Amino acid sequence: MSQTFPLTGISSVAIHGADNHHAESSHVTPIYATSTFTFDTAEQGMERFASLDKEKIYSRWGNPTFKNAEETIAALEAFGLTDAAGQPLQLKALLHASGQAAMATLFLGNLQSGDSILSHFSLYGGTYELMHKVLAQSGINIIIADLRDLNIAVETIQNNPSIKLVHLETPANPTIQCVDIDAITKLAKAQNMLVSVDNTFATPYLQQPFKYGVDFVFHSTTKFLNGHGTAIGGVLIGKDIELMKTKMWKWHALLGGNGNPFDAYLLITGMKTLELRMERHCSNAMIVAKFLEQHPAVAQVNYNGLTSHPDYHLCQRQMTHPGALMSFELKGGLDAGKQFIDKLQMCVRAVSLGTVDTLLSHPASMTHFSVPREERLKFGITDGLIRLSVGIENVADILADFEQALAS
Template identity: 65%
Template sequence: MAKKFSPKGFGSAAVHGGHVQDPNYAHQTPIYASSTFVYDTAEQGMKRFSGAEEGYIYSRWGNPTFKEPEAKITALETFGLNIEAKGILHASGMAAISTLLLSTLKAGDKILTHYSLYAGTDDILRLLLPHFGIEAVVLDLRDLNKAEEAIKNDASIKLVYLETPANPTIQIVDIEALTTIAKRHNLLVACDNTFATPYLQQPLKYGVDFVVHSTTKFLNGHGTAIGGILIGRDVEWMKTKITKTHRMLGGNSNPFDAFLLTLGLKTLELRMERHCGNAIQVANFLSQHPAIAKVNYEGLASHPEHDIAKKQMRKPGGMLSFELKEGFEGGKKFMDALQMCTRTVSLGTVDTLLCHPPSMTHFSVPKEQREKYGITDGLIRMSVGIENIEDILSDLEQALSV
């Protein structure tokens, strides 16, 4: 049976939210490794396909192992808020974004977004959507006047897409202010909440219509599974058009990755506390180091959107980036010198991960565009892990001294 209590704490919701007792009384939600599901009668099959009876049909359409992480993440995004929403688990964050864009936009529509997005998102906006007759309008949405002017002067804009903190420059946009502007003009608003997680930031609180995550990152927390989720506050729309698009695109999750995500979510609060506590110490250390030209971290008073971050985030996050004075070659030399910290793309795992966006995650973005967005040749992105802080700082110190 479903747990009937309403948790008072976020950590309790992360552990118990969305869990329904398995018929065989397994402690953990089982892995339903089945591509398809059977029916007692032909009539039952007809009822399930028509929607007259609830039940599973085919794992591309849904699987019992998906149910708990979908409900759990939705519960965390709405924790403490009087908001109903529905989440749909996907094979990746990009699959979730694809479902969002292709179910809300059509030929002739435009999407308004801002500088410094995840490179995969930038690619889909720049290289794929134009083939469907959909155009991206990219502006510095930290300037609210620019945002309002663009929306007022272009009736083709139908969706405002936000990513805050932004990848990899840690730019912050004002979710509440931009959503207020968008809603004055009856536009949809979506927000990528991957960097912050619902523990630090809840975009639905500010009127956002859709939230997307790469669950591969902080929500899983251990680098063991790829995944994504799309959460919408219009439950009926999520159950109908959004679900139909998701199923047609085939970006479904799988039972094994969903199971690993469920396990990771249970320690989200604990991990985020340590990520955040370590990150502010790393940011303070780097901001005083002579080899560093600039540190991008919303927890520093020097960050241009520090006050906005304080308004919409519970704490500064576990992500930061910094510019090396020696540029591209300095970035390569620094990366090669790391000993404990991990050289890799991705983020949000328990170990500290560093990458060089100009040569790695954002290599596909044209150099002129990268620099315009603040992705300089010497930029290093850092996902601060939960190791002991003295070990993280020691590794950074020796790598910067090479």
């Protein structure tokens, strides 16, 4: 039976947002582990190649398992939003093998030699490197400015007509700085510039950039959307459906950034519990942030849920909750940070984030190792900064582990 009423809860969308009419009446999305698909007739093959939906030709181009994941993510990002005509917002997602692959499609599909891309301080190290090593070699100019200062944003956007794309990462990695999506998008649109937002840290449960008129949203699906650290993936979502099915799909296919059916299946499974996980992630994070802020060994905590964070008020306006990510620095600096990490007994020493367990890493030597030190410091990524992704364990156990690791 077809669904005839709108879903009113994001958990329902995460479970039922895609077309769930599967082959052989399968309850869950099958893993279509096939490199290619057969045609019943020559005419059917011709029709599939002529169509803008190519999920049943060749798995580098598309795959039914990918399609289910794409439809779910698009439905989550569009949940409750309307287009200019007041109709439910329609989006198109393209699933990739990794966040980096999705980012490459976003950048290379929209920029060419002579264009400029504008972004801000404190970006994920992989994004920074992709810009400065790959895009720069292609003749694309990289402009980095403090877009949290709207005066600087206005000056930069108005004085650089070569800017084609403004890329925002908010909250940003690992300082948890926020950029005003609404204000920056209005400035960019006044100059006919495209806007993309990395929504990995927030997820569509906490923040929906399309609400503010952006053109693209990006996720590393490896993180909160999957939620269990079982698969690598990335997704690019756009509101220009034809563009996404033509030019952006072509770049995606030619760059070979397709996902694989098993990882897509794991992503679909993980997204079904997104709301439940995010509620626990967020409630735990607030408790942990307040614990760290009052601890005598802690010099600073970067968490948007604390009034001490400079972006607290923007976060309150732009997000439904500050989320599960934070960073902090101990009064003893780098040595104290290393000792703290080494003494942890339950919480996990690992890069990545957004998994059900609590993860801690050292950005200066890990995720941002390739970023020059002077640039890191400019971004606020000091040598002793620790990044923390708060998991869904019993919060008392997280606090107990931190307490014993912080004990001198």
